[in-house]
Amino acid sequence: MSDFADTALAVTARLRSLFPATPLQKNAYLSQKYGAEIWLKREDLSPVRSYKIRGAFNAMRKALEADPGQSMFVAASAGNHAQGVAFNCAHFGVTGVIFMPVTTPRQKVDKTRAFGGNSVEIRLVGDYFDETLRVAQAFCAERGAHFLAPFDDPHVIEGQSSVAVEMLQELGTPPDLVILPVGGGGLASGVKRYFDEMAPGVPLWLVEPAGGASLTAALAVGAPETLPRVDSFVDGAAVAQIGRKTFDILRRIPPDQVLLAPEDRICVTILEMLNVEGIVLEPAGALSLDVLPQLAERIRGKRVVCVTSGGNFDFERLPEVKERAQRYAGLKKYFILRLPQRPGALRDFLEMLGPDDDIARFEYLKKSARNFGSVLIGIETSRAENFDTLFTRLAAADFTYRDITSDQILSEFLI
Template identity: 70%
Template sequence: MSDFTDTALAAASRMRGLFAETPLQRNAHLSAKYGAEIWLKREDLTPVRSYKIRGAFNAIRKVRAADPAQELFVCASAGNHAQGVAFCCQHFGVRAVIFMPVTTPQQKIDKTRIFGGDAIEIRLVGDYFDDTLASAQAYCAETGGHFLAPFDDEDVIEGQASVAVEILSQLPDVPDLVVLPVGGGGLASGVVKYMATEAPAVDFRFVEPAGGASLAAALSAREPVSLPQVDSFVDGAAVARIGARPFEILKAVDPAKVLAGDENRICTTMLDMLNVEGIVLEPAGALAVDALKDISDQIAGKTVVCVTSGGNFDFERLPEVKERAQKYRGLKKYLILRMPQRPGALKDFLGMLGPEDDIARFEYLKKSARNFGSVLIGLETTQPENFPRLFARMNEAGFTFRDITNDETLSALVV
């Protein structure tokens, strides 16, 4: 047994004074779908609905053990890390100053305040996270506070490893495969390091959002690198640069085992889990389950554990999730249509729609010429094959149009 194993076991044991171990549940629906034994490690069911409470608890505990006089902790976060820190500071009776971007949704601010109560102060600083982080670190230097990093910290990694401790204690046998979401790498590196000594036969798949594939980039460069841009939709895992300490543990990972989750496809998984299972997952929390679609030919008959890392989903985002899912499934399109400015032209267009087609949006943009006008049209249907048939009818009737569904630049301007 390694020193890391000892400390991870100790961390898991001490957490029981704060919250019970999260369930490891066999999912009958997914097991039948993939012909495998699919188990979900429900980190969305911690007191703060994410695994981040583990790393925060362990880091604060160890700092306090080494220096009981340290009573001020500082972090920068717009989400789950902030909530975990707030909850743990309330538990330990210490103070925290939590820096959040000015653009943080009010729901996340309110939840963090509820968890921390009088133990925390929230400061809204900066439009972008880099500005928020710089302010938090500067405040630490001025006040002597202890900065709680969300993932690039040995104590945090050790705390996240408690997920692996619980998996091995809860399953009747060692799993064949564990599917892990990756953002900054704290969870993945902790689980991998613990399993390396306690269950070395376990295989892994790592899944990160396609718009924030920092682990894949680091493996390619053989060192952590900063992505030039990040799609923030999967906000719990969309990290521009994987942590240096997590990468030291993950640098030997086979790049073929690192998967990129399409942001729109993740939405289909979120809706399936909600509608079929009644399980609410945030985008990052759905990453591991979504990745099963990419490895379906590799898992038949195997025991697979997917870590559902978080369930902090703001239902005000549900319309966006539904639309992204429709677009991925080919059930929704946005067109720019050149509409003739003559009586009956709109009626002619409407007559081409099939019985399963529906107009979700119709907006005149401008008249591009005296006899024509540009119209933004959002169309929904029930079967993806309905669109080619509709487009064929439109072409035959002489309507000029452009499908802008996957044109991110143009869609951002007009949709």
């Protein structure tokens, strides 16, 4: 057994003083759906509802062993790392100053406060994580505090490897396939290092959000690459640049084993797991499940472990998640209708709607000097095919319309 595997086992044993191993649960619904034996490693059931508590614990423990007099720790996080740090600050009796992006969901900010209590101070800075990170590191250098990196740190990587240790211990024998999310790379690199030693034949499939594909970008050029723009919806995994230390471990992952999950499709997965299984997952926590349809043929008849990495979901975001899921599934569309300025024109349009078509948005601006008026319409329906029928009727009646559902600029401005 290598030094890393020994360390991973030791870290896992030490974690038992903080919390029991998170469950590895066979999911009957997904297993039946995909004709496979699908197990969920429920990191969403840790004390802070994510795996981040592991790396924070190990990094803080190592720092205190090296310098028992260290009393202040600083972290930058979009939420889950912050909660892990806060929990451990209270556990070790030290002070933490935690920097979080202004865009962090309120639920994560409140939970961080609750876990840390009087041990932590929270500062909301920056719109994106990378900006928050720069401010936190500058503060840390100025105050002589110890910075707890969210992912690009060997001690954090050791801590996250405990997920792999528990996975093999709970399963008994290695699975056929493991699917896990990747953001900065701490979890993926920790799992990979342990599996390389203890279960080298098991392929790892990594999933990152389409709007934050930092590993894909790094693999393309052979080094960490800063993305010009990041979609912060998957706030637990959307980073502009993967860690340098983590990429050194992940650089040999075959590029075709790194999958991208569109943000709107992730919303479909979140709702499916909530409505069918009663499992609450945040966007990053749903990544490993979101790609199951893409891997359906590959996983059939096999034993698969999916890491559900976090469950810190703010239910104030549920309307947005539902909206994005409906639009991705083709069950909701927005379009601009050019409506003739004549009596009965609106009634003619309404009669074209099917029995399952429901108007969710209607804004009409009548301009008396023109023969036509523009109407912004949002329609929900039960089957995507219903829109084909509606649009066929509109065309036959010479109604002019423009579908703006996928037009990002118009959608953001009008909807």
